[in-house]
Amino acid sequence: MYLPPIDESHDGDRQSWIESANGHPDFPVQNLPLGRFLLGGDLKARAGVALGDSVIDLGSLLATGLLEGDAQAAAQRICHDAGNALIALSAGHRQALRRALSDLFSIGTSRSDTARKSASVFLHDMQDCRLLLPCEIGDFTDFNAGIHHAANGGRRRGQPDPLLPNYRHLPIAYHARASSVVPSGTPVRRPWGQYLSDESGVPVFQPTRKLDFELEIGIWIGRANELGSPVVIDEAPDYIAGYCIVNDWSARDIQSWESSRLGPFLGKSFCTTISPWVISPEALAPFRGSAFKRRPEDPVPLSYLHHPLDVLEGMPQLQLEVWLTAPPLEEPRLISRSSTGHLFWTPAQMVTHQASNGCNLSPGDLFGTGTVTGPDQGSFGTFLDAISPQRPSLLVDCVPRTFLEDGDSLTLKARATRDGYASIGFGDCSGRIEPAIDRYQGAPIQ
Amino acid sequence: MYLPPIDESHDGDRQSWIESANGHPDFPVQNLPLGRFLLGGDLKARAGVALGDSVIDLGSLLATGLLEGDAQAAAQRICHDAGNALIALSAGHRQALRRALSDLFSIGTSRSDTARKSASVFLHDMQDCRLLLPCEIGDFTDFNAGIHHAANGGRRRGQPDPLLPNYRHLPIAYHARASSVVPSGTPVRRPWGQYLSDESGVPVFQPTRKLDFELEIGIWIGRANELGSPVVIDEAPDYIAGYCIVNDWSARDIQSWESSRLGPFLGKSFCTTISPWVISPEALAPFRGSAFKRRPEDPVPLSYLHHPLDVLEGMPQLQLEVWLTAPPLEEPRLISRSSTGHLFWTPAQMVTHQASNGCNLSPGDLFGTGTVTGPDQGSFGTFLDAISPQRPSLLVDCVPRTFLEDGDSLTLKARATRDGYASIGFGDCSGRIEPAIDRYQGAPIQ
16 A cells, blocks of 8 residues: 655745745645636636645646656646546656646745746636636545444434444445536525425425535545456555545435435435545645544454555544534634544545445546534534434524525635644635525426 | 427338348337447447448448438537537437438438448448447436336335335435446456355355346436526426436345445446447337326325326337346346336436436436336346245246356347337347456455
8 A cells, every 4th residue: 555655845844935825724835736727718627736825827837848757747638638637647647746846836946936937927816717626527426434424313313323233344325416516616506306394294396495514525536447346455545636625515305305215316416516626645645644443342344445554544634614604694604623533434445445346436536425523512514413303403603503594605624734744725615505496396497 | 398209200111221120129210229339440439320230330321421401410410529419419400310311221212222322331230340338428317216126125125015105206216326337248247245144144245146137228318407407397308318228237235235324336336237229219209108007096296297298108118028048058038028117207207306406417317217127927127026035036947046147148128019110129238247356355456
């Protein structure tokens, strides 16, 4: 199991000559995530790198000749190849590009002065860029690795053991809808759907009354395996191109009525918002940590899901936050804090399990970890985990709140911190709730 | 709700000058389905039309100048556009192309003699062609519309009412895996997976012992709706580009252990085989029939799922067959007959429901209807429906059989017949079971 090394690009003392990058909560020069964007009236997506409040235009940087060798080859592939080249870069190319960018954009490195001179050619204000999905998403799998979220669900259903018998033996997951995954900032329209009326107990077709969010981490798959050829856990990290934040918006009334016996469907497929930047395994190298500490009575994972290095270093250690802006409040309120420490399965275990039957992964596949809720009241990853019959709402600035209302905006954040290293973040994963379309009921949409 | 009319292209007396087409069980001149294929050492897929034992090479036909107007425009789009143009043709273009092909390839029509003279330019033996998927599959949804299959599942689980309360109110479905959908003829490798050992009752990681098939009809989506904009049932037929057969191979032991509570996952995602030709709504026009006859006590569908014409003509009437070739028997044996009359929901209801929450469909999305099992012992659509504690195997030529064994080949067929019209078929949906890969258990794959 090869994991990216820590090198000079992770040096916490490195500062960038792009001043907004220094101390930036998400994008210091130690991060350098890839993404795609539109500028002005562009019709064609450009590839870019986030640095402070700027986006480095990779195509324009390439044209300056400042990139060489494998870094140049990587940028050429991203900018000139069709398809999902950005996400399908080999680990070697990805590392070479990241190190070259670190060299070009840090102060006091061999080539930073040269780069600085032509900055106007390839730098854009991020606020002028429309950030897109980083690639075409092939298949989208949503796991249920957040153990407290899974247990809360079992408690709500009155299960004798909150966790079902299979939960600690394998990473439970379901296929999710790829077409409705959108980048941060896309408005979220309240969906119509069929569910049991609270009043009459019979099915109705109406806008959801229980619109919820789910705080998840996303895992980008960057490499393909052939159909019929599983991925062994030793090689699983090679299949991960990077990470993002996922908000798997959920309509709980629709989900509850439709889910027996085949699982979630339309309660989830109306919209899923992700943060637009691909945070690479290289950028996260200093922030690897141990897998979930199992209790002595928990089952030992079967051998195909076990690797000693994965136990020691398999989990990216991320602090997560949920911010709500709810009219008439104008300022966002931090309503929850959680962390990836509550994920029972590591990304490598998820990759290995998904491909264990020979299912073929493709560059551009997306995994969601499942809702990352912590054990405490202030660490919920969805309203469902925050409320209960005993506590049917939570207070946000003295206002009792349950599910999402029209006009609410929600922003999810993820950040990695470690003493001696510059913190890096994922960028926002945001959406604002728009009212349901008017007068649907099967009538032609006006 | 506009449905394709019956016109001269459906005339049962039309014969083709391609003699193998006349009386052909699948591809008489009244069918003319589109598909994609490779010829010889081709690297690039060609578009083709099935006619008898031949494939019409659409690009070569276009080059002869024999196609004009909308038919020419349709063929140009298919042959020259990138992406899923074949499946994304407008209904008007699809109809124009079909009528032009009927005119060119039938005996006694105005232009058949001209076409016949240049036949060598655009005709290939189908057996020389490697048939491919007709398009890139975006998202794949699997419904559970076969009511007897759903009820059999409930009986196996000992439910008081075999059908769950939601079943008759909405088309139950789940998101399925698109990457592992393969064209007919692709070998099916027995998957490894985690399941409870029959002997010890504890989880093991081994090749499945309960490899099964599922007989389903596939629905190709040919049109996009915008995210947030539902598809009303009046317009749902416009979204259907055609039909195929789906064999949703299933590993029952894996499925059973993994499915609570999020539904099927790896028990289904190792391989799904489809028939390669897109049978158009136009070719199926004479074979439309009424939706499932609900009992008086059944709920009336909510208005968004109801259209009078869909009740009268919403269901393509197809006879389905399952053929098993099991060594040492050399000849295929017909082991089951079923029909689409056992589907509780129509294709238009499935389209409408899938998009009812605003989920965006895309050309190249695939729906499976769910297993089409009939009420009788000889009409099973999966081994699971054929066997029970009381009858743990079925006899095939005096040999007791349950789940699929290595070396078995299974072929699913679908055919539409009606007095006064030429019958049309879907072509084979076949796969042969190959042994599991040797020595996996998490070890590097050799």
